[in-house]
Amino acid sequence: MSRPLLTVDNLTVDFKTDEGMITAVDGVSFELKEGEILGLVGESGSGKSVTAKSLMLLNAGNTTYGGDGKIVLRHEDRDIDVLSIENPRDMMTIRGGAISMIFQEPMASFAPAITIGGQMVEQLLLHSSMNKREARELSIDMLNRVGISDAKARFDQYSFELSGGMRQRAMIAMALSTQPKVLIADEPTTALDVTIQAQVLDLMKDLISEYGMAVLLITHDLGVIAQTADRVAVMYLGKIVETGSVRQIIKAPKHPYTKGLLKALPDLDDLGAALTPVAGDIPSPLERPAGCVFHTRCPEIIAGRCNMDLPETTDLGTGHSVSCFAATPLVEAST
Amino acid sequence: MTETPLISVRDLSVHFPIGGAGFGKKLFVRAVDNVSIDIAPGTFFGLVGESGSGKTTLGRALLKAVPLTSGHVQYRDNGVDLDLRALSKAELKEYRKRCQLIFQDPYAALSPRMTVRDIIAEPLEVMKITSSRQETDERVREIAAKCRINLEHLRRFPHAFSGGQRQRISIARALVCNPRFLVADECVAALDVSIQADILNLLNSLQKELGLTFLFISHDLSVVAHTCDHVAVMYLGQIVEIAPTKKLFANTRHPYTHSLLSAIPHLDPDAEKKAIKLEGEIPSPINPPPGCKFHTRCPFARDRCKVESPEWRQMDDEHFAACHFTDELNLSRA
Structure with missing residues (x-):
């Protein structure tokens, strides 16, 4: 197996707020291989989103990254420890160069007073040795690639002149034009209609396999995950509670939270079925539960255990791992 | 009713x-x-x-x-x-x-x-x-x-x-x-x-x-x-299909409803690929297309759709759809 392109190890992110320290990400570890969609x-x-932004150090100024957390990116045959980069100039090779990001709200992520083309050319000038004319040609070419008709005219338009789907296509064209190693897509289709979502997802899948990059796809929509991702990590209150291949997670989930999420989805093939919500509300990050973070809403809670101890991540084999006492009774018996 | x-x-x-x-x-x-x-x-x-x-x-x-x-x-x-x-x-x-x-x-x-x-x-x-x-x-x-x-x-x-x-x-x-x-x-x-x-x-x-x-x-x-x-x-401001829920989902009669249904990402990663994918986007309601408003994106559109706006047609009891060719298209979900 090839070495992973990006390794996140025990990442912890805290925010200092007026109400106290908030732990947004707590001991998250995952790997991203070339050509893989996680x-x-x-x-x-x-x-x-905080996890994703950490990969490019995009979190706000009140952020502290926990002591032994590490984000290692393999770039041109050397390992870069992203969290220890201090010089903004060094950060440039990563931000927008080695790692690109597609944001959720395409309207908010384009500068309103600069043309689409102007923004595309600007980042190419920063991240490559192209001159202005080459950058312009490549940008128009990329706009064509993502299915924007009349790309030459669009190049000189502003973001408000484009429709939502078009804007998200332009965003994808922009993110891919620097040929990043890793693409972070943060809810790329949430703001779009289903018909447009289907178009954009197809386009992303094509481009991803063509460019062979690794993708971190963030979404709350399990349907989108099922149709695009290779592997899945399920997060709850800052912790990854279950990881596995997309088939393992969707067809044989082990963590009660994953099971609950799947059950809460309306099923189009069985209209009569009752909807089962995950009971209770997600606790405030200021009052993180002790023990397993999910125990306050968990239907399979083991009293005296889940609310006291933190479940370890247990490997179930073939890349499927879960952090839950109830899901791993065998391991429990042997200890 | x-x-x-x-x-x-x-x-x-x-x-x-x-x-x-x-x-x-x-x-x-x-x-x-x-x-x-x-x-x-x-x-x-x-x-x-x-x-x-x-x-x-x-x-x-x-x-x-x-x-x-x-x-x-x-x-x-x-x-x-x-x-x-x-x-x-x-x-x-x-x-x-x-x-x-x-x-x-x-x-x-x-x-x-x-x-x-x-x-x-x-x-x-x-x-x-x-x-x-x-x-x-x-x-x-x-x-x-x-x-x-x-x-x-x-x-x-x-x-x-x-x-x-x-x-x-x-x-x-x-x-x-x-x-x-x-x-x-x-x-x-x-x-x-x-x-x-x-x-x-x-x-x-x-x-x-x-x-x-x-x-x-x-x-x-x-x-x-x-x-x-x-x-x-x-x-685009018009109702294209109307039916009791179960009938609508079991027996879709308008291509737009059908494409909406097939655009929903299926939860099963191995599910068969969808039948219809819509091209393009919803036109502007300031200047809607003539004829059937859906014809610019409809995969089944013919010449008649471009000029003649479809009438409301009763499929059965409470099921209505506005499409010229609904009888010829077999849209029901198997």
Whole structure:
């Protein structure tokens, strides 16, 4: 097996706020291999976006990264420890160069007063040795690639002149034009209609396999994950509770939270079925539960155990791992 | 339909004027164009479509919150008979008590400066339904309990609550004045799936308990499928298909409904690839295409679709679709 392109090891992210320290990400570890799409699922507030932003050190100024956490990116045959980069100039090779990001809200992520083309050319000038004319040609070419008709005219338009789907296509064209090693897609289709979502997902899948990059796909939509991702990590309150191949997670989930998420989804093939919500509300990050973070809502809670101890991540074989006492009784018996 | 509909809409249009095109020509956004629907009492009536299809405008028109350009909307309930285009001031007041709206975004819909109790009590005070503070409090507590809001939370402010809890507060506010008809506009779109199911179940039990009628607007077909009794599919201001939910999903008759259905990402990674993929985007409602409005994106469009606008056709009992070739297309989901 090839060495992973990106390794995140025991990443912990805290925010200092007026109300106290908030732990948004707590001991998260995962790997991303070349050409792989890793789906990161979870509710709002589970720390998906914060994890993604940490890869490019994009979190706000009140962020502290926990002591022994590491993010290692393999770039041109050397390992770069992202968290220890101090010089903004060194950060440039990573931000927008080795790693690109597609944001959720395409309207908010383009500068409103600069043309689409202007923004595309600017980043190419920063990250490559192209001159202005080459950058312009490549940008128009990329706009064509993502299925924007009349790309030459669009190049000189502003983001408000484009529709939502078009804007997200332009965003993808922009993110891919620097040929990044890793693409982070943070809810890339959440703001779009289903018909447009289907178009954009197809396009992303094509481009990803063509460029052979690794993708971290963040979404709360398990359907989108099922249709695009190779592997899935499920996050809850800053922790990854279950990881596995997309088939393992969707067809044989082990963690009660993953099971609950799947059951809560309306099933189009069985209209009569009752909807089963995951009981209770997600706790405030200021009052993180002791023990297993999910125990306050868990239907399979083991009293005296889940609310006291933190479950370890247990490998179930073939890349499927889960952090839950109830799901790993065998391991429990042997200890 | 044998039952008298609670709301019956005939040829309703809502057009918004926008800046002129010069030479004295006026331009209009045809947000709702010739829509006719019947909403039976005590049911969930679903309205689906992409953004820009006019769902929200239709919902607001039924609440008389936007001016109606033409057509008829009739509200009939236990001897109360109101024509929405010709309401007197007193009648409008009466109608306002009977109809309420649940908003999409529970973070924006609640004033951060009011306590939960004040938020829920406000409609009572504005419409002068209760006469004393004690009576108001009683009514607030009663409805809060029905919506599963912890009564101790009534003194708190909205910022202390999660999305699901806020949506329950928002529902309580809509229900406090005992309305008969509710428009739920994308009321679960901003919520996580684990909470979404909880709110849908709550709406369902409230509907049964209080005998409410809902217009349930959503872009999410799977949510509508699970909640509604009847579904209307909207495209560019017009309704293209309307049927009881089970029939609509088992036996789709309009290509647009079919493409909406096939665009939903399937939860099974090994599921067969979809049949139809729509190209392009929804055209502008300022200058809608001639003929069948869907022909610019329809994979089955023929020459006739480009010039002739399709008639409403009855498939069976309560199933209607507006498509020239629905009999030739085999769209049902196997």
